Amino acid sequence: MTATRIGLDGLVFDVDVAGPEDGEPVLLLHGFPHNKESWTETAPLLHAAGLRTVAPDQRGYSPDARPAAVADYRLPHLAADALGVLDALGVSSAHVVGHDWGAAVAWYLAARHPGRVRTLTALAIPHLDAYQHAYRVDEEQQHSSQYVEFLVSDGAADHFLADGAAQLHAWFTQAGEGVLTDAQIARYVATHTAAGTLDAALNWYRANNLLGDPLDFGPVTVPTTFVYSRTDTAVSELAVAKTEEYVTGPYRLLTLEKTSHWQPQQDPDTVAAEILARVRAYRQTH
Template sequence: MEIKARGLTFDVYEGGPADGEPVLLLHGFPQDHREFDLILPKLHAAGLRTYALDQRGYSRGARPDEVGAYRIAEPVADAIAVLDALGIESAHVIGHDWGAQVGWLLAAQHPGRVRSLTSISVPHPKALRLAMRVRPTQRARFAYFALFRSKVAERVLLAGGLRAMLRPIGDRAALYVDAMRADRGRLTGGLNWYRALQGRDLGGAGVITVPTTYIWPDRDGVVARTAALRTRDWVEADYQFVVLRGVSHWAPEQAPESVATVALDRIRPS
């Protein structure tokens, strides 16, 4: 369905029982709402109502031209506005990659709107900033930012970079590569999240006071162990740290059963 919010039109994909507890799913780059397709059946079977949002830059009707319109505060405000438009006071939030960054900021800045948070791959921003300062290996893992922020990023990624990035998810990579080949504005919109990012933008992610699970795939090429372990320092609520052994950054599609099980354990703890 199309949701109008903040002068934009977002594509939102709903599913599950109409009276189920709401779950907002926030994707990362270079994916879209479909990265959660493989975990949705388990969430729906558990009676949950899901809303998978194609975020700013990915929804065709929510694609501002200005790079500054992709500062991380904007998709955070989008998520709140979409919940408002849906008439949802609070939701469980599941986020991956950039969607996880949005989730951390939502939980920190709007705890009344977040029933629980499940962050996949990306740790608390303050833990990541610490690791960037003290671990050269963590800084090295973010070297790709320079390419993604450059003027040649679209050309390099469409020439094979996207497919190489997504190799661990096999045939599903074509879903995102083909979508961005067919609609180059989607790729530019996604890259603008990187181009707009400034160091201070993630400073608003303070202490988390909602029940939280952080899923760290230990073969993640982006996030090293220090940032993963230090995320605990920033959660003052029930917290679970789950390591997925032998899984890459793309956990929702590489290990969907595990991700769905962990997310359900957070949403409905035993």
């Protein structure tokens, strides 16, 4: 693995690049409140299959890519960061995989920059147009989205960091017994208790109002796989079902019955298998 730093418009991103140098590129976008370490279990499986992975610590998570203004965390900026990382590595297009907020960026890239996205594998989070539709009409999604209202509040970061970051630690342990090791939890907590990290990560919620005006991503034309966990309380069944209406390219929905929201860590074999299946299907037509 090569750990590199990529400068983009005054910001510097920490990026892990690994796998065969001639492998097809796979961009791995982490979610909240994680970082590129969330791909530790999945990435080696992709390398073994001949793929080359690019995993950045995204805006707000890389210490030197942490602008102060909330507006600087809007999705167009987050997507531009991802494309800038690919540009810096000389990658014209990639298979894009995103988890949680990383999936939101991945959906945006696929909808708005389809020429740069060979395939999309979205983990845990549906197309955000489908999510917002469900929030407007579905009581289940409205209930499931209550946590977002808290995360955009001014006191959210202080809440998580109080009492030795007790609530932040609890956020990671809620993944379930054995999903994250004690060492992994300790590293995540240490990362997010560093000055400014958690507040910057929460700016993703503040800048992109999931519960407000429509984001209007538009349709996705690239081959897409959406992996949904039925036990994930953040997303309603309607949002999941509605996602297919926003994908005009080849589409597959995989529902995991027992895996939690933390798919890359808890079930890396299935996640890697779905990515590989999508990549192989793409190869057959290109």
